[in-house]
Amino acid sequence: xxxxxxxxxxxxxxxxxxxxxxxxxxxxxxxxxxxxxxxxxxxxxxxxxxxxxxxxxxxxxxxxxxxxxxxxxxxxxxxxxxxxxxxxxxxxxxxxxxxxxxxxxxxxxxxxxxxxxxxxxxxxxxxxxxxxxxxxxxxxxxxxxxxxxxxxxxxxxxxxxxxxxxxxxxxxxxxxxxxxxxxxxxxxxxxxxxxxxxxxxxxxxxxxxxxxxxxxxxxxxxxxxxxxxxxxxxxxxxxxxxxxxxxxxxxxxxxxxxxxxxxxxxxxxxxxxxxxxxxxxxxxxxxxxxxxxxxxxxxxxxxxxxxxxxxxxxxxxxxxxxxxxxxxxxxxxxxxxxxxxxxxxxxxxxxxxxxxxxxxxxxxxxxxxxxxxxxxxxxxxxxxxxxxxxxxxxxxxxxxxxxxx
Amino acid sequence: xxxxxxxxxxxxxxxxxxxxxxxxxxxxxxxxxxxxxxxxxxxxxxxxxxxxxxxxxxxxxxxxxxxxxxxxxxxxxxxxxxxxxxxxxxxxxxxxxxxxxxxxxxxxxxxxxxxxxxxxxxxxxxxxxxxxxxxxxxx
Numbered sequence: 001x002x003x004x005x006x007x008x009x010x011x012x013x014x015x016x017x018x019x020x021x022x023x024x025x026x027x028x029x030x031x032x033x034x035x036x037x038x039x040x041x042x043x044x045x046x047x048x049x050x051x052x053x054x055x056x057x058x059x060x061x062x063x064x065x066x067x068x069x070x071x072x073x074x075x076x077x078x079x080x081x082x083x084x085x086x087x088x089x090x091x092x093x094x095x096x097x098x099x100x101x102x103x104x105x106x107x108x109x110x111x112x113x114x115x116x117x118x119x120x121x122x123x124x125x126x127x128x129x130x131x132x133x134x135x136x137x138x139x140x141x142x143x144x145x146x147x148x149x150x151x152x153x154x155x156x157x158x159x160x161x162x163x164x165x166x167x168x169x170x171x172x173x174x175x176x177x178x179x180x181x182x183x184x185x186x187x188x189x190x191x192x193x194x195x196x197x198x199x200x201x202x203x204x205x206x207x208x209x210x211x212x213x214x215x216x217x218x219x220x221x222x223x224x225x226x227x228x229x230x231x232x233x234x235x236x237x238x239x240x241x242x243x244x245x246x247x248x249x250x251x252x253x254x255x256x257x258x259x260x261x262x263x264x265x266x267x268x269x270x271x272x273x274x275x276x277x278x279x280x281x282x283x284x285x286x287x288x289x290x291x292x293x294x295x296x297x298x299x300x301x302x303x304x305x306x307x308x309x310x311x312x313x314x315x316x317x318x319x320x321x322x323x324x325x326x327x328x329x330x331x332x333x334x335x336x337x338x339x340x341x342x343x344x345x346x347x348x349x350x351x352x353x354x355x356x357x358x359x360x361x362x363x364x365x366x367x368x369x370x371x372x373x374x375x376x377x378x379x380x381x382x383x384x385x386x387x388x389x390x391x392x393x394x395x396x397x398x399x400x401x402x403x404x405x
Numbered sequence: 406x407x408x409x410x411x412x413x414x415x416x417x418x419x420x421x422x423x424x425x426x427x428x429x430x431x432x433x434x435x436x437x438x439x440x441x442x443x444x445x446x447x448x449x450x451x452x453x454x455x456x457x458x459x460x461x462x463x464x465x466x467x468x469x470x471x472x473x474x475x476x477x478x479x480x481x482x483x484x485x486x487x488x489x490x491x492x493x494x495x496x497x498x499x500x501x502x503x504x505x506x507x508x509x510x511x512x513x514x515x516x517x518x519x520x521x522x523x524x525x526x527x528x529x530x531x532x533x534x535x536x537x538x539x540x541x542x543x544x
Contacts, residue, residue: 231453242449244426245478289424290407293455293479298406300420333449390445 004277006099012178013057013185018192021218022050024372025210027197027233028225029053030062031173031358032350034180034191035365036223036372041187043366044373049189050219052212054196058177061227064295064327065358066250066272066284068263070107070168071132074123077383077395078336079130081363084380086167088362098179100172101277105262107168108137108146110312112157112268120163127165135164146262148313155311157269170263170274173358180365200237206345207237222347223372225364228293228328230351239343241351242389243330246287247297248355251305251324255279259315271308281319283309287329287355296326329355334394339368340377340385348372349386410486413468425461427451428473429493454478459493 071082127134201209285305367381
């Protein structure tokens, strides 16, 4: 499979010095920041903008996720924004002129209990009503689609069926970031790496500048796309976010011949597995329980997901863990993102995507760019405003979003 | 894996414990007087400190007692373990702890201020306020 990989790209973007002033500044050079800048430039003509990245481009969660893309969420608001994302994923390789190996190999969400089955069948119905492709599979159909899965009933939690979204899949995350970065650069966006935001300049309640380790930059608007560090930035700006940052770990095996044709996720025994183009088995599961900014977690979490993986895929017992790593995910109480205005004028926030932000990248960019450019939310991100925690209009995807959060 | 010194049982593996989130969060004295904003603060907003963080842990497979812990959320170093109902100890370089009174684990009375000031303490609201740490998953 390795011969399918594109050549490692050369220089796809410049590394300009920060200018003294921009029309808008995006804090965070991950997937969401890049997508936001791309749509600001492309859809709203804002090209005098900068992305500030404290480390290297796409070196945070964009480099650490397990690259799963799907839109089979239960609630209307979620289905709408994630399905928009999926539709964008389908056209972006052509639009960005970059084949980032978006592979619509389908995603299967296993059901192991009667409760799982009921939730799953209900979600399939909800998905269909929202125009999201979804099917319910019985164990035999599960086995046909993914022959290495153990569907015997002699395990603790036998597979009782699965939901299946054929249009879902995986993409190569680094290439997605590079694809957006190259287009941003072409459109005139300044991508500034090694530029850490240390504070904000405010005029009354209006943000007018960003303090960085490379000087102060004046700006009309600020968009925060900092995932696990959103709370830190918000505190600098003088407001709070209902976010808790947790370590989330993932791992890969050594390279194997293709054995896993789709993506399998299990809430109940809790692991999700796909096989990368290069051949590694890519796995992830739950966050570490404690708050953490350390980009690492505890080993028992890895051990637990390995146990789940081996039970579901007995042949994995012969595979080895090659690498494990952690990212910092920004979780909310309703497991839905926060995209919209903040209490600070001209400052906008895109955060709270928690454990599943990669799949939302294009829609986050599209809606957040709209919100920044016009000052008002796009119809798709309107329900995801910060105010929902006051109004009570939560979008409670806990246990509803085809994944255990 | 964290090695946590339970005040009752001594050093045990993290797997024996259950995380309880931010410590010293007071149940509002007069919940019915809160505005929606204040109620939201109490229900949904918790400190998300990068650095020294006062948090609650339950030794669920040991003595089954709650206690507080001061832990650095970047290095994960445990800086102090102290009983529920006592103020947060000082940690070098950090803002001093709230001096708010703290209730004991078994005490359901509230001693915080009426406003959803997060500096008081209570465990009476555990079931509502302790955002059970999400069993998250990337997807």
